[in-house]
Amino acid sequence: MDFALWVYPWDLLDEGVHSVAEYCAENGIGELNLATNYHAVQSFLPHNPKRKTFFTQASSYFHPNKEDYGRLSPVPNEQMNGDDWLLQISNEIADTHLTLNSWTIGCHNSRLGMANPDLTLESPFGDSLLFGLCPSQPAVQKYLCSLVSDLSSRSSFKRIELETFDYFYGTGFGWHHDKYHLELGRLGEFLFGLCFCDKCCDNARKAGVDVDTARKSAQEGVTAIINGNLPSDTQPASWLRAHSSLEAYIEVRMKTLADLYNDIRSVLDSSIRLGRYVDFFDIEETWMQGVDLDILAEHLDYYTVIAYESNRQAAVERVQTTNRLTPDIPLHAGVLPGYPVIDSAEMVQDIVDGLANTGVEHISFYNYGLLPKQNLNLIGEATKSYR
Ligand SMILES: [Zn+2]
Numbered sequence: 001m002d003f004a005l006w007v008y009p010w011d012l013l014d015e016g017v018h019s020v021a022e023y024c025a026e027n028g029i030g031e032l033n034l035a036t037n038y039h040a041v042q043s044f045l046p047h048n049p050k051r052k053t054f055f056t057q058a059s060s061y062f063h064p065n066k067e068d069y070g071r072l073s074p075v076p077n078e079q080m081n082g083d084d085w086l087l088q089i090s091n092e093i094a095d096t097h098l099t100l101n102s103w104t105i106g107c108h109n110s111r112l113g114m115a116n117p118d119l120t121l122e123s124p125f126g127d128s129l130l131f132g133l134c135p136s137q138p139a140v141q142k143y144l145c146s147l148v149s150d151l152s153s154r155s156s157f158k159r160i161e162l163e164t165f166d167y168f169y170g171t172g173f174g175w176h177h178d179k180y181h182l183e184l185g186r187l188g189e190f191l192f193g194l195c196f197c198d199k200c201c202d203n204a205r206k207a208g209v210d211v212d213t214a215r216k217s218a219q220e221g222v223t224a225i226i227n228g229n230l231p232s233d234t235q236p237a238s239w240l241r242a243h244s245s246l247e248a249y250i251e252v253r254m255k256t257l258a259d260l261y262n263d264i265r266s267v268l269d270s271s272i273r274l275g276r277y278v279d280f281f282d283i284e285e286t287w288m289q290g291v292d293l294d295i296l297a298e299h300l301d302y303y304t305v306i307a308y309e310s311n312r313q314a315a316v317e318r319v320q321t322t323n324r325l326t327p328d329i330p331l332h333a334g335v336l337p338g339y340p341v342i343d344s345a346e347m348v349q350d351i352v353d354g355l356a357n358t359g360v361e362h363i364s365f366y367n368y369g370l371l372p373k374q375n376l377n378l379i380g381e382a383t384k385s386y387r
Helices: 009-015 017-026 085-093 110-115 138-154 185-193 198-206 211-226 236-241 244-266 283-289 293-299 312-325 345-357 373-386
Strands: 002-007 031-038 041-044 053-056 099-105 120-122 128-133 159-163 273-278 302-306 331-335 362-365
Touching: 002 009, 002 373, 009 017, 009 031, 009 085, 017 085, 031 085, 031 138, 031 159, 085 099, 085 138, 099 138, 110 128, 138 159, 138 244, 185 211, 185 236, 198 211, 198 244, 211 244, 236 244, 236 283, 244 293, 273 293, 283 312, 293 312, 302 312, 302 362, 312 331, 312 345, 331 345, 345 373
Parallel strands: 002 031, 002 362, 031 099, 099 159, 159 273, 273 302, 302 331, 331 362
Antiparallel strands: 041 053, 120 128
């Protein structure tokens, strides 16, 4: 069993790479999943020696090779003051036992979205959803491929792990003091965030889909929930079965995303393992982000199943569900050994044991800078018997 730890560059540099490496050596951690290109965030940092929070727009923590990109390229974080944190960290990690992986955010980028509203997701009502870039847009596809290619050339990553390289989800996780004073529910949020940009519509038309009817269905679904004529807890999949044009429209996105992953794979050095996180919502509902797990698996080396659960059975079930949907790809797992799901060493141990018994051979823990020291100590207890 291998163990990794998600980490932010500011936490590594504020504490010192060697100090964090020491913690990892003592607790059975051999790999770091380092945020290299990341969404807007305010992180609360319980044990960072230099600050209690890091607040930023979506940023890269390296200086991109601008000529390799098209219209969109990552914006280096201003707080680096011209330094290149990825370069600094890569250099310092070379002297430690640790292996570096890139934790890479794709379409969730409100900074690029606000600067390029025509490349963002567009709601069925025509609103630009600035928190998310639409992966049907050629300029966004170019950006995503260039990002992976650029990262693979600038550091000796063992793995590049992808997050939100997809159509994302209606509410965008919230970042802008969001206000919702009615319950849209899973269906309403999904339909509100379903992209009807020019490229999504073109792709669907070319595939023979009646786009006008599809858009009208999406609008009517949201409106019915707003007006109280459709319960907000309506199951999305069953509702869609009665709206065949919209169902067909959603199918087309899965093919678009599969083609994009094929392109991403083709720019990546074969020595680097390519992974994707699955999923921050229900595993069986990845289609809401345009993801067919089994089709995308052809272009990936593994999935990391996000299993931020408070008991063994729930964590194991997420892995088993993923395995049922895509049986031929190795599955890693992500565990959150802290608030709000876990508060004891026994719980972490039980979940790690359960995942190991299910055949998981690689677990990542979330996240070095966000967890208090007492929670970081739980990791060592859980990894002890696997070292
Ligand atoms: Zn779109």
